[in-house]
Amino acid sequence: MPSVPNRTLPPLNPLKAFEAAARHNSLTLAAEELNVSQVAVSRQVRVLEDYMGVTLFRRLNRGIELTREGILLFKGIGQAFQDIEDATKTVSRRGQRNILAIQSYVTFSRGWLMPRLGDFHKAQPRIEVRLSSSPEPADFDTDNLDAAIRGGDGNWPGLHAEKLADMELIPVCSPRFLAEHPLDRIEDLAKVKLLHSMARPRDWSSWLTSVGAGFAPNNRLLFENSALAYEGALMDLGVAIANRHFVQTQLRAGTLVAPFEQGCRTGESYYLTWPKDEPPSSPLLKFLDWIRIHFAPDEAGGAGEAPEPAPEPASELAPDQPLEEVSPPSRSGFST
Template sequence: MSVPRRFLPHTSLLVSFEAAARLGSFTAAAVEISLTQSAVSRQIRALEDQLGVELFLREKQTVRLTAAGEVYARDIRDALHRISSSTLGLRANPAGGTLNLAILPTFGTRWLAPRLPRFLDGNQGITINLSTRLSAFDFDLETFDCAIHFGRGNWPGASHELLMGEEVIPACSPQFFAQHRFSVPADLRAVPLLHLTSRPDAWEKWLRLQDVGAEHVHGMLIDQFATAAQAAVSGMGVALLPRFLIQSELDRGELVPALDLPMVSAESYYLVWPSERAMLPPLIAFKSWLRQEASAFQAETGTGTMVGQQ
């Protein structure tokens, strides 16, 4: 749909406004963008005239944003950042395009990163930019083309595809196991349990699954799987961890199951993307490749739920 030109101020006006809004000064903005103070003042006045809205309150030798200016400045800053990022990506890789991908830290480093060279070899010309995110994301506020996240597939306004489920096990160091010799699930209530801040009720779910009282479960809070795994390796307690993400530690004997009683997580790993970017060529190629990798991994390990469109 064509946007009326009256709603598209010239970029130079927006750049001057964004700089002045961020710096709180027409003079400082002029220095940053290599214009005179009077030129910046004229451009901001022209923008206000075009919008029919006062963006700054001018008081003697100072200026400050109006309430409307505050809101507009935030939106314009995000828009200019998107334009800048897209331009940078295009200049860096004009042939294949760029994919901006948000990833979960441990999943990204332990599962995705070792496989990415295969994607890049088969899709020469595509550049992938990776950013880690633990908390919920908003595609309207951040310039991601897609994200790999863990949840139940309920991201309003976005499309998603199921990649895989997971199985978690209680794990500890061999020395910690030798010290405590766990034989039944209730034995774990007597030792330090390591909790992930992103899954604060995971231990309660596991204990209930084993018909063990889950009231007043306390312990150290840790924000990432890799740190929780290292804490368990160091003998600080028992951590409830996805088996496939700690397979290296299990293979090396640095971690052992405290009890061989796995639990299938209610949530799964998904690829999520803004619906309006569904036809982005790098995203189409990445989705196809990731679907194949996830299917092959599950066939090899017998892990989780089959991939598929949701």
């Protein structure tokens, strides 16, 4: 953190008394607000005037009036007092309510986090979780967040990034689809509809390349995000390319099957991120302890369960093959 020069500030109690008197244009009303006597307010204002070497109020028969110096001072400190009040209310409210605000991708939330939030609530019933979603990176300066799920390489200036899981792709489809369209060899995928996420249109190509397939994914059905592609697979529409972590529940339940076990690591991972320049809140520390326990077995072989879908990084649509669109493209970034 850069060094901050020592501040030269006037005594704060006299400054507070002056601000209240100037705002009300009355020593009496300022005294009522501060729950002190009018004499005490007048005394504090004189202390400030002596400190600054100027007269801040003209004392009139029927009240007070700001001098030019008083007007300048009041303009300068009015917003500062409001900012202090607003910041104090925000911090106090979050501390009192034990709030944990997290931003995630829709598919990560649906595929991994939401199925486990009940477990977290049982472990930490006093923590109020506020879960929001966006395909864009979290803005910790404006969004009032404690932490955010982010996909990539984990190298983001100003952020702590704790790795949760690598992205690993596998093909999945429904048992009924597999029965009607036997997939004995990888080349059989060229005969069926392949379900794509518009946020990650190259995932199928990456997987096919990794297993040495000699064909391109031409027969495509395109969805807005991975969540819809996974649902399409459940509805017998074709074979989706899925993040292994986000279809564990369906695979165990048998509602989805993996016709080929070969996985493809994308080189990207999911991370829990939070700002480096402020200590993590107590709710975030408890969440970190909890999520570390739940992700460790997933990495070791998938002990955690998760229904539904996952997020993914943005890339542009390949212009080569025609696409059969099911829903409009996402704005940008990971699937929403």
